[in-house]
Every structure is written in structure tokens, then in C-alpha cells.
Amino acid sequence: MxxxxxxxxxxxxxxxxxxxxxxxxxxxxxxxxxxxxxxxxxxxxxxxxxxxxxxxxxxxxxxxxxxxxxxxxxxxxxxxxxxxxxxxxxxxxxxxxxxxxxxxxxxxxxxxxxxxxxxxxxxxxxxxxxxxxxxxxxxxxxxxxxxxxxxxxxxxxxxxxxxxxxxxxxxxxxxxxxxxxxxxxxxxxxxxxxxxxxxxxxxxxxxxxxxxxxxxxxxxxxxxxxxxxxxxxxxxxxxxxxSMDREQEKMRQYREHFSRFLIKSQVGRLIEAPQPHQQLPGIMGCLLHNREGQYAMLACSQNGIAIATGSACHSGMAKPPETLLSLGIPEEEAHSFIRISTGRNTTLSHMEQVETILHRHCGAALERMTPE
Missing domain, CATH: 3.40.640.10 (Type I PLP-dependent aspartate aminotransferase-like (Major domain))
Structure with a gap:
């Protein structure tokens, strides 16, 4: 509040x-x-x-x-x-x-x-x-x-x-x-x-x-x-x-920052609309490449950061969100989903903390798989 x-x-x-x-x-x-x-x-x-x-x-x-x-x-x-x-x-x-x-x-x-x-x-x-x-x-x-x-x-x-x-x-x-x-x-x-x-x-x-x-x-x-x-x-x-316009502009900046991180680190990919007006910037749905969403959520939680693996109304359910399945995402891949929600009190420093944790816990598997 x-x-x-x-x-x-x-x-x-x-x-x-x-x-x-x-x-x-x-x-x-x-x-x-x-x-x-x-x-x-x-x-x-x-x-x-x-x-x-x-x-x-x-x-x-x-x-x-x-x-x-x-x-x-x-x-x-x-x-x-x-x-x-x-x-x-x-x-x-x-x-x-x-x-x-x-x-x-x-x-x-x-x-x-x-x-x-x-x-x-x-x-x-x-x-x-x-x-x-x-x-x-x-x-x-x-x-x-x-x-x-x-x-x-x-x-x-x-x-x-x-x-x-x-x-x-x-x-x-x-x-x-x-x-x-x-x-x-x-x-x-x-x-x-x-x-x-x-x-x-x-x-x-x-x-x-x-x-x-x-x-x-x-x-x-x-x-x-x-x-x-x-x-x-x-x-x-x-x-x-x-404060809607200035807050949404701030959310867009955070989203762009997170998108650049995902591309550079290859940790995952954003689910994103083709046009800005078709996307709420403060809701970042992400499919991880090498980890299940539950793993990433626990890693963030242990570091004082709350993210989700779907709607809070579905917490505790093993099945991935119906939304992802309706988009044609295979169930196995949908289990890698996380949702990061930014808000009025979110800062760029918070986003950088999330990125550090995801890179540490969800990028390691990728590094082990990369040929020498």
C-alpha cells in the first residue's frame, strides 16, 4: 500500500x-x-x-x-x-x-x-x-x-x-x-x-x-x-x-535493461509483443533456457527477491500456466517460465540484483554445456 x-x-x-x-x-x-x-x-x-x-x-x-x-x-x-x-x-x-x-x-x-x-x-x-x-x-x-x-x-x-x-x-x-x-x-x-x-x-x-x-x-x-x-x-x-505515464516509462527502461541482459547472457528469452502498445512493460514473462522456473524462483527468494512462476492465484500447482500453453509453448518448456513484476518502488539496482542471481544460478548450466 x-x-x-x-x-x-x-x-x-x-x-x-x-x-x-x-x-x-x-x-x-x-x-x-x-x-x-x-x-x-x-x-x-x-x-x-x-x-x-x-x-x-x-x-x-x-x-x-x-x-x-x-x-x-x-x-x-x-x-x-x-x-x-x-x-x-x-x-x-x-x-x-x-x-x-x-x-x-x-x-x-x-x-x-x-x-x-x-x-x-x-x-x-x-x-x-x-x-x-x-x-x-x-x-x-x-x-x-x-x-x-x-x-x-x-x-x-x-x-x-x-x-x-x-x-x-x-x-x-x-x-x-x-x-x-x-x-x-x-x-x-x-x-x-x-x-x-x-x-x-x-x-x-x-x-x-x-x-x-x-x-x-x-x-x-x-x-x-x-x-x-x-x-x-x-x-x-x-x-x-x-503518475501512470512516468511510471510506465520507467518500467520500459527496466524491461529494456533486462532484455539486453537476457540476450547477452543467454539465460532465457522474454515473451514479448511486437508493438509497445501491446505490452505492459512492468510484467516480464521469461522462459529460461536451462532451468525450471521453480529453481530460479527459489534462488531469488533466498536472496530476498520475490518473483513468480505464474499467477499468484496458481501458487503450489505443478502444471504450468494455461496462458503459456495457449500460446503454443510446449509444456516442458513452459515449466521454465518465470514472471518478474516491477512496480513503483522498483529501482534499477533491484533489476541488476535479479540479473546477477539469474546469471549465477541459471547461466551455470549453459556454461558447462559450452564446448571448450
């Missing part, structure tokens, strides 16, 4: 502690703080405050947004199109819908791992109810063509949801100008508190709540709203978006 977010949380926890639905003055104060935060975040994603609903996480936002849209979808439409690289929260939920008669179609990425309207259009029929394609992947940082897919969905009168958890605060989000039905974001990705997310459903969309009779968040989600957390979320989001 950023220092500003921590300060905002502490202040709101002291001054806006009441239930925002309560009718007494303290409840009214909490409701005002909540309304201001809702307006702030809605503006940051290019939406209207009438369409923003707070949740307990980005994953919960994904599930509630998708199901609420499906509840209001045209009767008789039972096909859902999803991207092959979707977050586990979407893949597992959509899989559960099969038992309720839904048909799930999976769009494989096109050239260079990008999903565009071209790949998506092939799966559309007159029974397609909803399309869900993430804005950017959490393991590779590849950015999909959400604006183009949204136009396609609008032309075909199909609902469209996008998981924008990875791109909020890193790329501009334009919910209404894109014509998107729904998008979802998460607090901790913008240096706010964990355990908070938000779903934006365009006020132009018809939807029905997952739990009828719910009073909080206009019926979108039950439970007392975490006003201090949301105030903190809004403060962190505003701070992150304000």
Missing part, C-alpha cells in the same frame, strides 16, 4: 466508521465519503458513478459482473466466448456454468499472443450471450484489442466484459467510449488495500442481481460496505493514475 492510501484509510476508519446505509448522521457521513470515492474511481476508468459497484476482490467482481449480465441477457442465448488466457476466477466460474446449460467457447490468441476482433468473430453465433476477454494478461503482460472487440460485440448486440485488473493504473481505461458492457478492477494493483475490487456495469446495460433482495451497492452485492477501504482505494487509484 502507498503511504497516501494508508493515511486515507486511517482517517476514514476514524471519521467514516458507520454503516453507509444507516439513517443517522454518522451513516450519512459515511455515505458521503463513499459517494465521493465512487465518483473518483468512476472518472478514472472513463465511466459514470451510477455504474460502479464495490466488491471484495477483482475475482469476485469478475464473477458478479458476468453473472449479473447473464441474468439480464436475452432469453435463449446460452453461448459464452472467453479468451484462452483469462484469469482463473473467470475460467473456473465459466466452467461451472456448463452444468446449467451454457456452452463455453475458448478463443485462442492470434499471432504474437494477441486476441483481436478477428479471432473473436470466428466464434460468434446467433446464440452468443456474452464475450469476456481480459485487457492484459497477468503472466505475459500481453495487451488484447479490447476497443476492437467491444465494437464487434456492440455491432452483434452481444454483452462484453473485460477483466482490467492488470491494466488499471498502467493503461488508460475508457469504459463508456469503448462501449463496453462491464469491466472489473482491483484495489491492490494500484497500491490500495487488498480485499477490495470494483465492477463497472454501464448504466445502459440491463442486468439482474445475483442475489435478489440485496440492498447494498444498489443490489449488486450484499454486505456492509467497507467505506475506509474504499476511500483508501480511491486515494491510491488517483495517485497511481496521476
Amino acid at each position: 502507498s503511504e497516501l492510501a494508508l493515511q486515507a484509510y486511517a482517517q476514514a476508519a476514524k471519521e467514516a466508521y458507520a454503516n453507509s446505509r444507516s439513517l443517522h448522521d454518522e451513516g450519512g457521513k459515511a455515505s458521503e465519503w463513499l459517494a465521493v470515492s465512487r465518483r473518483r474511481i468512476a472518472a478514472l476508468i472513463g465511466g459514470s458513478e451510477d455504474g460502479l459497484y464495490f466488491t471484495g476482490s477483482g475475482s469476485e467482481a469478475n464473477v458478479l459482473a458476468i453473472q449479473s449480465l447473464l441474468n439480464g441477457a436475452e432469453e435463449g442465448k446460452n453461448e459464452i466466448i472467453m479468451g484462452a488466457t483469462e484469469h482463473a476466477s473467470i475460467r473456473t466460474y465459466l466452467d461451472s456454468l456448463k452444468s446449467r446449460g451454457y456452452v463455453i467457447k475458448t478463443v485462442l490468441p492470434g499471432k504474437h499472443g494477441i486476441i483481436t476482433e478477428k479471432e473473436t468473430a470466428e466464434y460468434i453465433t446467433d446464440r452468443t450471450a456474452l464475450i469476456t476477454i481480459q485487457h492484459a494478461n497477468s503472466e505475459t503482460g500481453l495487451v488484447h484489442d479490447i476497443a476492437g472487440i467491444s465494437r464487434l460485440a456492440a455491432e452483434k448486440k452481444i454483452l462484453f466484459h473485460s477483466d482490467c485488473v492488470q491494466t488499471f493504473g498502467k493503461l488508460p481505461l475508457e469504459a463508456e467510449s469503448w462501449g463496453i458492457s462491464a469491466l472489473t478492477v482491483s484495489s491492490h494493483k494500484v497500491h490500495g488495500p487488498k480485499g477490495l475490487g470494483a465492477a463497472y456495469l454501464s448504466p445502459n446495460m440491463f442486468w439482474k442481481p445475483c442475489i435478489p433482495g440485496t440492498s447494498h451497492e444498489n443490489g449488486f452485492r450484499p454486505g456492509t460496505v467497507d467505506v475506509p477501504g474504499i476511500v483508501s482505494f480511491a486515494a491510491a487509484a488517483a495517485e497511481t493514475v496521476e
Whole structure:
């Protein structure tokens, strides 16, 4: 969490502690703080405050947004199109819908791992109810063509949801100008508190709540709203978006530095989009040449550096990330995957430490294999 977010949380926890639905003055104060935060975040994603609903996480936002849209979808439409690289929260939920008669179609990425309207259009029929394609992947940082897919969905009168958890605060989000039905974001990705997310459903969309009779968040989600957390979320989001351009430029410099290291050392290769606008620079998905990703992760961890071998939601799983397999990377090679994520507090010195560790622990095997 950023220092500003921590300060905002502490202040709101002291001054806006009441239930925002309560009718007494303290409840009214909490409701005002909540309304201001809702307006702030809605503006940051290019939406209207009438369409923003707070949740307990980005994953919960994904599930509630998708199901609420499906509840209001045209009767008789039972096909859902999803991207092959979707977050586990979407893949597992959509899989559960099969038992309720839904048909799930999976769009494989096109050239260079990008999903565009071209790949998506092939799966559309007159029974397609909803399309869900993430804005950017959490393991590779590849950015999909959400604006183009949204136009396609609008032309075909199909609902469209996008998981924008990875791109909020890193790329501009334009919910209404894109014509998107729904998008979802998460607090901790913008240096706010964990355990908070938000779903934006365009006020132009018809939807029905997952739990009828719910009073909080206009019926979108039950439970007392975490006003201090949301105030903190809004403060962190505003701070992150304000510094977005300069932070992304810093991430690009780190990425270029790491790319040069990989080429020179032959330790591994980056998974990378052909165009800068198709790549989040702060997510560096790398395939090592001579070591499994778990080995590199442990070596870094022992030196006080946290990297991943895939999405944190998959930690402990032996199978490599589905994202890599959908890109056509063989399973054996996919086990060599690591993900390095840079952020606001990352320095060039941190990157150099990572490079030193990888060269020491993952370049040795290469040196032994080189003929004398």
C-alpha cells in the first residue's frame, strides 16, 4: 500500500466508521465519503458513478459482473466466448456454468499472443450471450484489442466484459467510449488495500442481481460496505493514475535493461509483443533456457527477491500456466517460465540484483554445456 492510501484509510476508519446505509448522521457521513470515492474511481476508468459497484476482490467482481449480465441477457442465448488466457476466477466460474446449460467457447490468441476482433468473430453465433476477454494478461503482460472487440460485440448486440485488473493504473481505461458492457478492477494493483475490487456495469446495460433482495451497492452485492477501504482505494487509484505515464516509462527502461541482459547472457528469452502498445512493460514473462522456473524462483527468494512462476492465484500447482500453453509453448518448456513484476518502488539496482542471481544460478548450466 502507498503511504497516501494508508493515511486515507486511517482517517476514514476514524471519521467514516458507520454503516453507509444507516439513517443517522454518522451513516450519512459515511455515505458521503463513499459517494465521493465512487465518483473518483468512476472518472478514472472513463465511466459514470451510477455504474460502479464495490466488491471484495477483482475475482469476485469478475464473477458478479458476468453473472449479473447473464441474468439480464436475452432469453435463449446460452453461448459464452472467453479468451484462452483469462484469469482463473473467470475460467473456473465459466466452467461451472456448463452444468446449467451454457456452452463455453475458448478463443485462442492470434499471432504474437494477441486476441483481436478477428479471432473473436470466428466464434460468434446467433446464440452468443456474452464475450469476456481480459485487457492484459497477468503472466505475459500481453495487451488484447479490447476497443476492437467491444465494437464487434456492440455491432452483434452481444454483452462484453473485460477483466482490467492488470491494466488499471498502467493503461488508460475508457469504459463508456469503448462501449463496453462491464469491466472489473482491483484495489491492490494500484497500491490500495487488498480485499477490495470494483465492477463497472454501464448504466445502459440491463442486468439482474445475483442475489435478489440485496440492498447494498444498489443490489449488486450484499454486505456492509467497507467505506475506509474504499476511500483508501480511491486515494491510491488517483495517485497511481496521476503518475501512470512516468511510471510506465520507467518500467520500459527496466524491461529494456533486462532484455539486453537476457540476450547477452543467454539465460532465457522474454515473451514479448511486437508493438509497445501491446505490452505492459512492468510484467516480464521469461522462459529460461536451462532451468525450471521453480529453481530460479527459489534462488531469488533466498536472496530476498520475490518473483513468480505464474499467477499468484496458481501458487503450489505443478502444471504450468494455461496462458503459456495457449500460446503454443510446449509444456516442458513452459515449466521454465518465470514472471518478474516491477512496480513503483522498483529501482534499477533491484533489476541488476535479479540479473546477477539469474546469471549465477541459471547461466551455470549453459556454461558447462559450452564446448571448450
